[in-house]
Amino acid sequence: MGDIPDNHPRRASLLARQSLVDAAAEGLLADSAMIAHGRGEAFDYLLSETTSDSAIDAIREVAARLLAAEHPVISVNGNTVVLAGEELIRVAAVVGCPIEVNLYYRTPERVSGLLDRLSEQRDVVAAEASPKGWEGDWQEAVDSVVLFGNSAEHSIPGLNGPRAKCCREGIGQADVVLVPLEDGDRCEALVAAGKQVLVVDLNPLSRTSMMATVTIVDEVSRASSKLLSEVVSGDCLPSQWNNAAALNAALGIISDASVDALSGG
Amino acid sequence: MGDIPDNHPRRASLLARQSLVDAAAEGLLADSAMIAHGRGEAFDYLLSETTSDSAIDAIREVAARLLAAEHPVISVNGNTVVLAGEELIRVAAVVGCPIEVNLYYRTPERVSGLLDRLSEQRDVVAAEASPKGWEGDWQEAVDSVVLFGNSAEHSIPGLNGPRAKCCREGIGQADVVLVPLEDGDRCEALVAAGKQVLVVDLNPLSRTSMMATVTIVDEVSRASSKLLSEVVSGDCLPSQWNNAAALNAALGIISDASVDALSGG
Numbered sequence: 001m002g003d004i005p006d007n008h009p010r011r012a013s014l015l016a017r018q019s020l021v022d023a024a025a026e027g028l029l030a031d032s033a034m035i036a037h038g039r040g041e042a043f044d045y046l047l048s049e050t051t052s053d054s055a056i057d058a059i060r061e062v063a064a065r066l067l068a069a070e071h072p073v074i075s076v077n078g079n080t081v082v083l084a085g086e087e088l089i090r091v092a093a094v095v096g097c098p099i100e101v102n103l104y105y106r107t108p109e110r111v112s113g114l115l116d117r118l119s120e121q122r123d124v125v126a127a128e129a130s131p132k133g134w135e136g137d138w139q140e141a142v143d144s145v146v147l148f149g150n151s152a153e154h155s156i157p158g159l160n161g162p163r164a165k166c167c168r169e170g171i172g173q174a175d176v177v178l179v180p181l182e183d184g185d186r187c188e189a190l191v192a193a194g195k196q197v198l199v200v201d202l203n204p205l206s207r208t209s210m211m212a213t214v215t216i217v218d219e220v221s222r223a224s225s226k227l228l229s230e231v232v233s234g235d236c237l238p239s240q241w242n243n244a245a246a247l248n249a250a251l252g253i254i255s256d257a258s259v260d261a262l263s264g265g
Numbered sequence: 266m267g268d269i270p271d272n273h274p275r276r277a278s279l280l281a282r283q284s285l286v287d288a289a290a291e292g293l294l295a296d297s298a299m300i301a302h303g304r305g306e307a308f309d310y311l312l313s314e315t316t317s318d319s320a321i322d323a324i325r326e327v328a329a330r331l332l333a334a335e336h337p338v339i340s341v342n343g344n345t346v347v348l349a350g351e352e353l354i355r356v357a358a359v360v361g362c363p364i365e366v367n368l369y370y371r372t373p374e375r376v377s378g379l380l381d382r383l384s385e386q387r388d389v390v391a392a393e394a395s396p397k398g399w400e401g402d403w404q405e406a407v408d409s410v411v412l413f414g415n416s417a418e419h420s421i422p423g424l425n426g427p428r429a430k431c432c433r434e435g436i437g438q439a440d441v442v443l444v445p446l447e448d449g450d451r452c453e454a455l456v457a458a459g460k461q462v463l464v465v466d467l468n469p470l471s472r473t474s475m476m477a478t479v480t481i482v483d484e485v486s487r488a489s490s491k492l493l494s495e496v497v498s499g500d501c502l503p504s505q506w507n508n509a510a511a512l513n514a515a516l517g518i519i520s521d522a523s524v525d526a527l528s529g530g
Contacts, residue, residue, distance in 0.1 A: 017297065017300060020300075021296040021297065024296075025296075031286040031289075031290075032282065032286065032299075034297075034299035034300050034303065035282060035285075035299050035300070035302055035303035035306065036303060037300055037303060038299065038300035038301060038302060038303020038304040038305075038306070038307070039303040039304065039306050039307040039310075040303075040307075041300065041303070041304050041307075042303070042304040042305075042306075042307035042308055042468065043307055045304075045468075045470070046470075203307065203310075205310070205311075205522075254519070254520075255519075255520045257470075
C-alpha cells in the first residue's frame with residue numbers, strides 16, 4: 001500500500017487497513033474479515049471518522065456495565081485483536097476481567113495465533129506506565145488478565161457447529177459480554193441466553209446493532225481508547241439505556257452527512 | 266463461507282463475495298480489493314441492493330456515450346473481471362470496443378492472470394446465443410473483442426509510477442472510457458486528459474463519483490446487465506448530463522433509508 005505521509009488526513013484509517021492486510025497474510029483472519037472491515041470503513045466515512053456524542057454516551061454506559069458486572073468478559077475476534085488488542089488488554093486490566101478469543105469461523109490455528117498475538121500485546125502493555133488516573137500495580141493488573149480461547153467446552157444455546165463454541169469460564173459464565181464486531185446470530189443468541197451484550201459496530205442498521213443491549217456506533221480502536229478513559233475514571237453507573245435512541249442518533253449523522261455532502265456542507 | 270440457501274434474500278451478494286474470496290486465493294486481486302468490495306457492500310446495503318431510477322438514467326447515458334464514441338474502451342480491474350467480466354464482454358461485443366486490463370496496483374502476474382480469465386470468459390460468451398434483440402454473427406462479434414493489458418507502453422499524464430501505465434491502443438487513444446470501480450486520482454487524470462470517464466461506483470461521495478463525467482451509482486454486475494440491454498436497444502443519444510444531480514439522487518436514497526430504518530419503514 002506504500003508509505004503513508006504523516007499528515008495524510010486519513011492516516012489512521014490507512015494504517016489500520018495495512019495492519020489487517022499484514023494479519024491476513026499471517027493467517028490470523030478469516031477470508032471475509034477484510035470485506036467486513038471495508039464495510040466498516042464505508043460507515044466510518046459517513047460518520048466523518050469521529051466518535052459522536054451519542055457514541056460517547058454509549059461508551060460511558062458500557063464502562064458502567066462492565067464495572068458493575070459480576071462476571072464481565074471481553075470477547076475478541078481477529079479484526080478486534082489486530083485493531084484494538086492492546087487497548088482492550090488495558091481495559092481488561094482496569095476492569096479485572098478475562099479476554100476470550102472467540103471466532104465465528106473457528107479454527108484451532110487462528111485461535112492459537114490470536115492468543116499468541118494477545119500474549120505479546122499483554123507483555124508490551126505490562127511494561128508500560130499505568131494509564132493516567134489509575135492507581136495500583138499496573139504490571140500485576142495486566143499480568144492478571146487471563147486469556148481464554150483454546151478450550152471451548154461450552155456451547156452458546158441456540159447455535160450449532162463451531163460458531164456455538166465458547167469457554168465455560170469466559171463467555172459461558174459471563175453476565176456481561178463486551179464483544180466488538182459480533183455477528184448478528186451470535187449477538188441474538190447471547191442476548192437470549194440472558195447476558196448483557198455490549199457491542200461496537202459501525203453499521204447502525206446491522207442486526208448486531210439492533211439486537212445488542214448497548215451498541216457503540218464507532219470504530220473499534222477509537223472506541224476502545226475512550227472506553228479505557230471511562231473505566232479508569234469509573235464514575236458512572238448503569239442507566240435505563242435506550243439503545244434505539246442511540247442508533248437513531250447515528251443514523252441521523254449519516255443522513256445529515258448524505259444531505260450536506262453535495263451542498264458543500 | 267458455507268452453502269447459501271437458494272431462497273436467501275442476500276444470495277447474490279453472498280455469491281459475489283465468495284467469487285472474490287476465491288479469486289483472491291488465486292492471486293488475481295490486490296490486497297485491498299476485498300476491503301474495497303466491503304465498502305461497496307455497505308453502500309449497496311443502504312441502497313437496498315437495487316438499481317435506482319437515477320442509476321437507470323445514468324446507465325442509459327453511458328450506453329449512449331459508448332455508442333457515440335469514436336474510440337470507446339472498457340477498462341477493467343480484478344474485482345470488475347470477477348464480478349462482471351462476462352457481461353462486459355457482451356457489452357464490448359455489441360459496442361464493438363476493446364477491453365483493457367488496467368490495474369492500480371499493477372503486477373505482470375495479475376495482469377496476465379486477469380487476461381487469461383477474460384479470455385476464458387470470452388470463449389464462454391462466444392458459445393452463447395446472441396442477446397435478445399441483437400442481430401448479427403454473435404460469435405464473430407465476441408471473438409472480435411480485443412483484450413489489451415500486457416503491453417503498457419503509454420502513460421496517463423499527471424500520474425507517476427505503475428499506476429500511470431496504460432495501453433496506447435486502449436485507454437491511450439480512447440475518447441470515452443468506461444472504467445467501473447476506478448480510483449479517484451486516476452479518474453481525475455483521465456478527465457484532465459480530455460476523455461469522457463464513465464464509472465460505476467456504489468459510493469456517491471467518493472472522489473471518483475464526483476470527478477467522473479457520468480457516474481452509475483450501482484453494483485457493477487447489476488449495472489452491467491442493464492447496460493447490455495441499453496446498448497442492444499441502442500435508442501439513446503448523449504445528453505447534457507448533470508452528474509451532480511445523479512449523485513444527489515443516490516444520496517437522497519441513502520438518507521431516506523437511514524431515516525426510515527428505525528421507524529419501521
